[in-house]
Amino acid sequence: MNMAVLPIRRDLKFNLPADKATDWHHAGMHVAQFFNTMSLFFPVGERFFIDSVRHFRDQIDDPELKKAVTAFIGQEAMHGREHDELNELLQNAGVPAKAQEKFVHALLKGIQKYAPAKFQLSATVALEHLTAILADSLLRNPETLAGSDERFTALWNWHALEETEHKAVAFDVYTKVMGKTLPGYLLRTSSLVLATGIFLAILYPYYIENVRRKGGLFNLRGWMTSLQYQWGKPGTLRQAVGDWLDWFKPGFHPWDHDNRHFLTQIDALLEAITDKEAA
Numbered sequence: 001m002n003m004a005v006l007p008i009r010r011d012l013k014f015n016l017p018a019d020k021a022t023d024w025h026h027a028g029m030h031v032a033q034f035f036n037t038m039s040l041f042f043p044v045g046e047r048f049f050i051d052s053v054r055h056f057r058d059q060i061d062d063p064e065l066k067k068a069v070t071a072f073i074g075q076e077a078m079h080g081r082e083h084d085e086l087n088e089l090l091q092n093a094g095v096p097a098k099a100q101e102k103f104v105h106a107l108l109k110g111i112q113k114y115a116p117a118k119f120q121l122s123a124t125v126a127l128e129h130l131t132a133i134l135a136d137s138l139l140r141n142p143e144t145l146a147g148s149d150e151r152f153t154a155l156w157n158w159h160a161l162e163e164t165e166h167k168a169v170a171f172d173v174y175t176k177v178m179g180k181t182l183p184g185y186l187l188r189t190s191s192l193v194l195a196t197g198i199f200l201a202i203l204y205p206y207y208i209e210n211v212r213r214k215g216g217l218f219n220l221r222g223w224m225t226s227l228q229y230q231w232g233k234p235g236t237l238r239q240a241v242g243d244w245l246d247w248f249k250p251g252f253h254p255w256d257h258d259n260r261h262f263l264t265q266i267d268a269l270l271e272a273i274t275d276k277e278a279a
Helices: 029-039 042-054 062-094 097-113 117-140 150-165 168-176 182-214 220-231 238-246 261-276
Strands: none
Touching: 029 062, 029 150, 029 220, 042 097, 042 117, 042 168, 062 097, 062 150, 062 168, 097 117, 097 150, 097 182, 117 150, 117 168, 117 182, 117 238, 117 261, 150 261, 182 238, 220 261
């Protein structure tokens, strides 16, 4: 197994300011709503990840991987809780968060009901790769969030750091279950194509609707700014394309993208969050 890092469960609260929920990003509402729309996927998605990995926990005999799985479950539960809080703020601010979450929840429940457990695990490792490379893109480009509301910035940075910390856990479980076999390779690669397609096909219509709800549908400058952040410079999505393609290498492992150096930021982030709670 190629385990570079043992994740740690951290119980953090960000106390996000409700009045800034839809307009917390320094570049304006359109960029804030793009991140907010991604948040709508996290609570139900992370519960799906937990269930998928937990199903195979008894098949793991490596004590380090067992510890990592426990920490992975703990971290994902915390991410779900904090994004639940953000999504509640969005709902109260006029974004149809509950209806959008309900659709994603129904989709994932359908997969759990009809798809084999190994397919659910392959969907999890694919989506974990997607979140890990987006997290890396965010961490590599701190200007993406610089100048935005401190609490929202802390939430996204914390989530990105912990996604980095546990990015190989589900993958290592998958390798243990499937082995380094051709069927295992074909399942995980096809799952990434499918998962990415479905994610984007839901994300963008939701995003457009969420901007419309806040009166920005015909604000061309806002859309151009957001597209620049996604695909131009800093290009959160554009910068993840190369790492996305690496998934198709037969011997790929998530720690082939060795970005452990970002994890040195965690202590400073924890200290800043603790100081805000005490203030």
